[in-house]
Amino acid sequence: MAQAVTGADGATKGRYLAEAEAQKRCVDSSHPPTSMRIEFIQSLPDTWGVDRLHSSDYDFAAIDNEMRTIKDQLGKEEMQDLFDTEVNR
Numbered sequence: 001m002a003q004a005v006t007g008a009d010g011a012t013k014g015r016y017l018a019e020a021e022a023q024k025r026c027v028d029s030s031h032p033p034t035s036m037r038i039e040f041i042q043s044l045p046d047t048w049g050v051d052r053l054h055s056s057d058y059d060f061a062a063i064d065n066e067m068r069t070i071k072d073q074l075g076k077e078e079m080q081d082l083f084d085t086e087v088n089r
Helices: 002-006 010-023 034-043 060-087
Strands: none
Touching (some): 010 034
């Protein structure tokens, strides 16, 4: 199916897009309509080829260390909630 869309000629693609826009089609309830996603992508500046972030510029070990207390507390709370749910079934 993907090949039928990506491999389609320009007129067919245009028809598919117009149809999707008119019908406000979406992938599922967690996604906005396809036409809105396409419109959003087209509104972004044309800088896709520009590398803006480089992971080597950041000390992820320090960030992990800084977040460890929060992560550990969240993990304890989640485990307690899971325990309470299972015990109180």
